[in-house]
Amino acid sequence: MSDQSIKELVDHYIHVSFSVNKLAEGMVKGQIGLDLTNDQHYTLRYINKVGSCTSSELAAVFDVKKSAITAIITRLWEKGLILRTRDENDRRVVYLTLTEKGNELFQKTEERIQALVESIITKFDQDELVQFLKTYDKLKEILLERKSRVE
């Protein structure tokens, strides 16, 4: 690969990932904007997926400080969407779970997002899509590996 073509590929990647990000964020917001912010939705998504987690875990997954998570969680808690439960064995730890209301709201917004993403990705051949996700996964692994090496 010549230096020239590498620079072009780098520029290309930076440009397209930026554009797709902005467009996707706007799209998600359009689906959930009335009840939740995007970050709040992603938080509910994660807790829904794992069932129960801690603030420290969320901070690691979202790559932000714990105090940022406290702020998001407090807002969701004020809306009655999240439960905070102290661990009786280690009283430093607080487990986060969805309330009934939180689960319902997540499922409702999730349906819309699933439908939206589905309407988009079904415009690709399955082969193309599978290959795309494979490379995307590989990229994720490389970034994860790099992060663990740097920090």
Place this chain on the structure above:
Amino acid sequence: MSDQSIKELVDHYIHVSFSVNKLAEGMVKGQIGLDLTNDQHYTLRYINKVGSCTSSELAAVFDVKKSAITAIITRLWEKGLILRTRDENDRRVVYLTLTEKGNELFQKTEERIQALVESIITKFDQDELVQFLKTYDKLKEILLERKSRVE
């Protein structure tokens, strides 16, 4: 494609794009965090690319309201990185350009980001990378088309 496999692909896409986003944002921040925020860097990047643009144009590209752009531009202007020049023919319009200082700062951070992205994408075969970007471009076009249709 069965419904089941579609749902799996949708979940897969949502998950991997979220993770890569968070990791990439953190990485970019690590490179530029001292002088600029990520959004400020992306703003300088865009102006550098097109040479000169307006707030309305930036608002469209970033998919936010014009007042959000005013805030970002004002911060960059206060740092002496951006010039605001009124159009003499249409005095509503303000052209945004980089100052010498803005250009220097962008080039400096850009070098680091280019090196970073290069170190990552050169871990892929050129063929795989080209195919990935091709699909990514297609995704961008689909999102753009959808956006123009919805709004």
Place this chain on the structure above:
DNA sequence: GGTTAATAGTTAAATAGTTTAACAGTTAAA
């Protein structure tokens, strides 16, 4: 066992980014 370390989470202050709504100045249209 008692002191010291580390850990989990919160709080407070400061900053960035965002939206909505109202506005000024300017240009286009009727």
Place this chain on the structure above:
DNA sequence: TTTAACTGTTAAACTATTTAACTATTAACC
């Protein structure tokens, strides 16, 4: 020439973020 549309800004309100200090709790070590 009046009215409508457009460009950018301001102000208020809110969300998200970081840093630094703090509380409460648990683990480590001598």
